[in-house]
Amino acid sequence: xxSANKKIIIGIVLVIFVLGVIAVFEKMLTGxxxxxxxxxxxxxxxRECITLREFGYxxxxxxxxxxxxxxxxxxxxxxxxxxxxxxxxxxxQFVCEYAKNVALNVCICDQIYYKExxxxxxxxxxxTETQNRVESRELFMEMDxxxxxxxxxxxxxxxxxxxxxxxxxxxxxxxxxRQDLYGYGKKPEEVLNWDGEYYREKILPKHEVELNDxxxxxxxxxxxxxxxxx
Numbered sequence: 001x002x003s004a005n006k007k008i009i010i011g012i013v014l015v016i017f018v019l020g021v022i023a024v025f026e027k028m029l030t031g032x033x034x035x036x037x038x039x040x041x042x043x044x045x046x047r048e049c050i051t052l053r054e055f056g057y058x059x060x061x062x063x064x065x066x067x068x069x070x071x072x073x074x075x076x077x078x079x080x081x082x083x084x085x086x087x088x089x090x091x092x093q094f095v096c097e098y099a100k101n102v103a104l105n106v107c108i109c110d111q112i113y114y115k116e117x118x119x120x121x122x123x124x125x126x127x128t129e130t131q132n133r134v135e136s137r138e139l140f141m142e143m144d145x146x147x148x149x150x151x152x153x154x155x156x157x158x159x160x161x162x163x164x165x166x167x168x169x170x171x172x173x174x175x176x177x178r179q180d181l182y183g184y185g186k187k188p189e190e191v192l193n194w195d196g197e198y199y200r201e202k203i204l205p206k207h208e209v210e211l212n213d214x215x216x217x218x219x220x221x222x223x224x225x226x227x228x229x230x
Contacts, residue, residue, distance in 0.1 A: 032218040038152040044210040045111040056151030057161035058103040082222030099221040109194035110168040117171035136162035147225040
């Protein structure tokens, strides 16, 4: 092989190598593959970790609810609703941002109430436990294969997260009857909700919450289990 041909081959190999390095570097800078992070911790509440896979339960529930609103807003292009911006001073945000905020805070609230319920010896009766299994099964069956693949959820995880949510809700309901909520001017269930005054002033500050911002900042609701790219 001539020296000239060797130089050409070496040049081609170097070009391919450089292009490969650039592609990897660009992905590191701008790319985010949701599936690559399913088992990474995204939320920690009192040092107990919640993975992106588990958080997918809340993403699915919130996306399903908001997507129904989006279809009413524009059946032909539901993304318009997700990208709608509401101006409200410091609270101004896009629908997709608000939806993620809801999913995130409901998840944190559930974890706090669930752990407090377990600590207090709170249990569900047999009828409610059976109802939970039936409803979590129905939720799983409602998901199409692409949604299951996108979130990494399975029936076992959905059953676990659904049960946690139910115990948290029942505990909050019990708390609303026992706690002195005088002066808050709203229904007990409202002030104890994830965005309720009592919860945010008296309960949440007592717990240590940490977020994996590197992952959370990359998550955009309205694109994960709905309006998926072809």
